[in-house]
Amino acid sequence: MTGAELTTDDTKFDKQEALECAAGGxxxxxxxxxLRSYNQLYHSCFQAIMSGQxxxxxxxxxxxxxxxxxLLVEMDKNKALQEQLAQMQKEMLQMQxxxxxxxxxxxxxxxxxxxxxxxxxxxxxxxPS
Numbered sequence: 001m002t003g004a005e006l007t008t009d010d011t012k013f014d015k016q017e018a019l020e021c022a023a024g025g026x027x028x029x030x031x032x033x034x035l036r037s038y039n040q041l042y043h044s045c046f047q048a049i050m051s052g053q054x055x056x057x058x059x060x061x062x063x064x065x066x067x068x069x070x071l072l073v074e075m076d077k078n079k080a081l082q083e084q085l086a087q088m089q090k091e092m093l094q095m096q097x098x099x100x101x102x103x104x105x106x107x108x109x110x111x112x113x114x115x116x117x118x119x120x121x122x123x124x125x126x127x128p129s
Contacts, residue, residue: 031074038067 041064048057 034067034070034074038064038071041067 041060045057045060045064048054048060
């Protein structure tokens with residue numbers, strides 16, 4: 001297993017795949033751009049309403065609805081990604097706990113071995129001077 005891979009049970013996560021998954025098929029810049037576009041449309045619609053241009057305001061509202069639907073899709077992708085990330089964090093925490101438990105067992109066994117060696121032959125233990 002290389003440093004760019006994570007293995008959990010039978011599932012293998014490649015770093016590049018994780019990055020592509022995180023992008024959710026669209027780049028963060030595209031999401032920000034969609035949000036900026038929606039914000040601009042909102043202000044344009046508000047100005048059109050204030051100036052009495054109802055036909056233009058209606059057209060802008062339709063564009064806003066389309067942009068809003070796209071933003072909802074992005075939000076759903078982000079939610080799914082956050083849930084996947086939370087699951088991966090739980091798995092990572094569990095693996096860390098298992099590693100610590102194994103380390104504690106090894107430490108206990110080594111301590112018992114050193115104690116047994118010292119008790120059976122105290123002269124066998126040499127301290128550096």
